[in-house]
Amino acid sequence: MRRDRLTFAIMVMMPVLQLLLFGYAINNDPRHLATVVELREDGPLTRAFLAGLRLSSYFDIIAVVRYEGEGDQWIRSGSATFLIVVPEGFETRLVRGERPQILIAADASDPVAAGGALGAANEIARRSFAPLLVGPLLPLATKAPPYDIVIHRRFNPAAETSFNIVPGLLGVILTMTMVMITSIALTREFERGTMETLLATPLRPAEVMIGKTTPYILVGAMQTVLVLVAGALLFQIPFSGSFDALLMGVGIFIFANLMLGYLISTVARTQMQAMQMTFFVFLPSILLSGFMFPFRAMPWWAQMIGEALPLTHFLRIVRETILKGASFSGIADDLVPLLAILVALTSLAMMRFRRTLD
Amino acid sequence: MNGESVIDVRGLTKRFGGRVVVDDFALRVPRGAIYGFLGPNGSGKTTTIRMVCGLLRPDEGEGTCLGLDVRQESALIKERVGYMTQRFSLYEDMSIRENLDFVARLYALPDRRRRVEAALGDLGLSGRAEQLAGTLSGGWKQRLALAACMIHEPELLLLDEPTAGVDPKARRDFWDQIRAYAAHGVTTLVSTHYMDEAVQCDQIAFIAYGRKLIDAPTREIPGIVGLHAWRVTAPDLDAVQARLRGHPGVELTARFGADLHACGLDREALDAAVAVIRDMPGVEVTRIEAGLEEIFIHLMAQSTDALQ
Ligand SMILES: Nc1ncnc2c1ncn2[C@@H]1O[C@H](COP(=O)(O)OP(=O)(O)OP(=O)(O)O)[C@@H](O)[C@H]1O
Ligand SMILES: [Mg+2]
Numbered sequence: 001m002r003r004d005r006l007t008f009a010i011m012v013m014m015p016v017l018q019l020l021l022f023g024y025a026i027n028n029d030p031r032h033l034a035t036v037v038e039l040r041e042d043g044p045l046t047r048a049f050l051a052g053l054r055l056s057s058y059f060d061i062i063a064v065v066r067y068e069g070e071g072d073q074w075i076r077s078g079s080a081t082f083l084i085v086v087p088e089g090f091e092t093r094l095v096r097g098e099r100p101q102i103l104i105a106a107d108a109s110d111p112v113a114a115g116g117a118l119g120a121a122n123e124i125a126r127r128s129f130a131p132l133l134v135g136p137l138l139p140l141a142t143k144a145p146p147y148d149i150v151i152h153r154r155f156n157p158a159a160e161t162s163f164n165i166v167p168g169l170l171g172v173i174l175t176m177t178m179v180m181i182t183s184i185a186l187t188r189e190f191e192r193g194t195m196e197t198l199l200a201t202p203l204r205p206a207e208v209m210i211g212k213t214t215p216y217i218l219v220g221a222m223q224t225v226l227v228l229v230a231g232a233l234l235f236q237i238p239f240s241g242s243f244d245a246l247l248m249g250v251g252i253f254i255f256a257n258l259m260l261g262y263l264i265s266t267v268a269r270t271q272m273q274a275m276q277m278t279f280f281v282f283l284p285s286i287l288l289s290g291f292m293f294p295f296r297a298m299p300w301w302a303q304m305i306g307e308a309l310p311l312t313h314f315l316r317i318v319r320e321t322i323l324k325g326a327s328f329s330g331i332a333d334d335l336v337p338l339l340a341i342l343v344a345l346t347s348l349a350m351m352r353f354r355r356t357l358d
Numbered sequence: 359m360n361g362e363s364v365i366d367v368r369g370l371t372k373r374f375g376g377r378v379v380v381d382d383f384a385l386r387v388p389r390g391a392i393y394g395f396l397g398p399n400g401s402g403k404t405t406t407i408r409m410v411c412g413l414l415r416p417d418e419g420e421g422t423c424l425g426l427d428v429r430q431e432s433a434l435i436k437e438r439v440g441y442m443t444q445r446f447s448l449y450e451d452m453s454i455r456e457n458l459d460f461v462a463r464l465y466a467l468p469d470r471r472r473r474v475e476a477a478l479g480d481l482g483l484s485g486r487a488e489q490l491a492g493t494l495s496g497g498w499k500q501r502l503a504l505a506a507c508m509i510h511e512p513e514l515l516l517l518d519e520p521t522a523g524v525d526p527k528a529r530r531d532f533w534d535q536i537r538a539y540a541a542h543g544v545t546t547l548v549s550t551h552y553m554d555e556a557v558q559c560d561q562i563a564f565i566a567y568g569r570k571l572i573d574a575p576t577r578e579i580p581g582i583v584g585l586h587a588w589r590v591t592a593p594d595l596d597a598v599q600a601r602l603r604g605h606p607g608v609e610l611t612a613r614f615g616a617d618l619h620a621c622g623l624d625r626e627a628l629d630a631a632v633a634v635i636r637d638m639p640g641v642e643v644t645r646i647e648a649g650l651e652e653i654f655i656h657l658m659a660q661s662t663d664a665l666q
Contacts, residue, residue, distance in 0.1 A: 197448060201464040202433055202437040356412070357408060
């Protein structure tokens with residue numbers, strides 16, 4: 001133990017990391033979820049409702065739009081979790097007692113994330129309208145609410161958790177195996193001394209790197225096919241988006257993970273250490289990427305860390321292509337960061353490459 | 359040998375965590391020479407060889423290997439050098455043939471198949487080509503590793519204890535092969551702990567604690583060190599050795615088979631010491647020339663004294 005400082009450090013760091021993540025970053029009742037309000041009418045009642053939403057801790061209104069259909073793109077792209085639509089004629093119909101609808105469309109590709117807020121919506125509406133239902137409107141206040149809140153779970157109407165978990169699992173499996181296999185396989189080369197043979201030949205660093213990682217690209221491809229087929233056959237997950245876009249995402253993601261594994265192998269001295277460091281990457285990936293717990297529910301610093309993890313972007317790409325029917329343009333805002341992570345990891349790996357045995 | 363140096367390094371120094379492992383090391387190896395590299399365990403032989411072929415970056419020092427700069431041009435050096443590691447470092451989970459083929463591919467050799475088959479034939483392993491390298495016996499692993507490092511027909515062989523654990527017959531074959539290569543102009547730098555191998559080298563560099571103590575043609579080494587020796591035979595060698603040990607003038611007593619060798623630098627003092635035991639029952643003494651083994655044991659003992 002005294003000899004293996006890295007193992008010791010990791011054994012101390014692991015609990016600290018877990019405490020921090022579970023204690024501070026993770027929240028199963030997400031609040032402050034990005035919301036777009038499509039307010040097609042402007043009046044005292046709608047303004048009161050808007051104010052009520054603003055006051056609540058569940059909804060963070062990032063935009064208010066005026067026209068029909070304007071709000072849809074926000075939710076499709078994943079920049080908003082909720083779209084609240086107040087239709088035209090809402091106030092007059094409410095006054096007439098026609099029970100107009102307020103539509104709340106939730107991005108239910110992660111059903112857990114939206115749950116708490118949807119529950120709170122009714123209460124928010126009641127409180128915001130109550131003070132205004134006075135005078136001639138008093139009769140409306142006594143009966144059942146004079147409006148109807150309709151909840152529309154988009155992309156996953158039955159709130160099936162498997163729709164969210166199974167595509168996400170693809171990312172988790174790829175992270176786990178790609179990072180671990182490469183880091184361990186490469187550390188083994190150093191441990192067994194075969195790296196000395198490789199380094200004594202005129203091979204260039206890039207060639208060693210490519211030669212050592214390409215076999216695992218195939219492994220990753222096999223896993224992808226396996227998960228997608230199983231998802232379709234066993235869980236009836238609909239595939240609605242662009243397959244090419246998904247493949248592109250998978251490709252970049254696999255490369256990013258290989259580079260991460262490669263980087264670990266340049267730091268780890270033994271296979272054991274490589275394994276431990278893989279878990280050190282794996283744990284935050286699972287917890288902070290939005291796989292296990294809603295991403296938007298995390299504090300800003302945890303989201304920042306999450307944004308730097310390849311899995312976070314990959315999860316969004318998978319959900320958007322599989323569940324939301326996105327094409328290339330739809331996932332561009334995650335493809336670009338993923339690509340940036342890949343470039344950063346590759347440059348780091350190239351820099352860290354050991355040309356010698358020093 | 360035409361005076362041209364295949365290895366020519368000066369001032370090589372390597373530190374590991376502040377500890378100097380190789381200290382101001384210089385070496386010139388002429389083309390076609392068989393250069394022996396000797397020294398006690400941990401003296402820095404492996405480290406030096408690694409610096410010469412670009413596997414370790416020297417902290418100080420400079421020089422050339424095959425006319426190429428050891429600091430800047432290690433990639434080019436590696437193409438023309440065959441390096442055999444001290445520890446078996448081929449893939450244990452690949453077969454003999456796969457290992458040879460893989461190495462041949464790393465050097466991007468033309469007509470790979472022919473070379474691999476030839477190497478298998480030379481090794482006498484054609485019949486077992488599909489056996490996993492990890493299941494070979496220690497000596498066979500060494501022979502496979504040697505074949506692998508020669509497959510690209512290098513001009514310089516750097517062999518780090520190539521015959522450790524190899525049986526006497528195979529060792530002889532191996533050395534015959536090295537000499538045949540040398541006749542064709544291949545240069546060899548070989549580290550070894552076997553004196554019967556050391557005497558076959560044209561020249562020997564002896565290193566201890568990272569410092570080079572001797573670097574001379576093998577034949578001249580006894581003269582340079584000037585060690586005198588007696589061979590003693592007796593029915594009770596232990597008693598004789600106990601008497602000799604610690605006697606002024608006797609710097610070294612060591613068993614060689616059934617005999618005891620007593621050595622010292624000061625000829626008169628040594629003779630006086632031998633005179634004391636001469637009259638013990640059954641003792642016979644003969645003056646001999648000190649061999650390499652006595653000389654190196656003596657050098658090792660001296661270098662420890664100097665450093666303590
Ligand atoms: N990577 C390393 N890190 C730290 N110390 C090292 C490293 N490699 C070698 N050493 C140290 O350098 C010294 C010289 O080692 P080296 O392997 O060169 O000796 P050697 O002469 O080849 O010994 P042997 O005859 O046992 O093979 C040893 O004390 C060893 O502990
Ligand atoms: Mg050694």
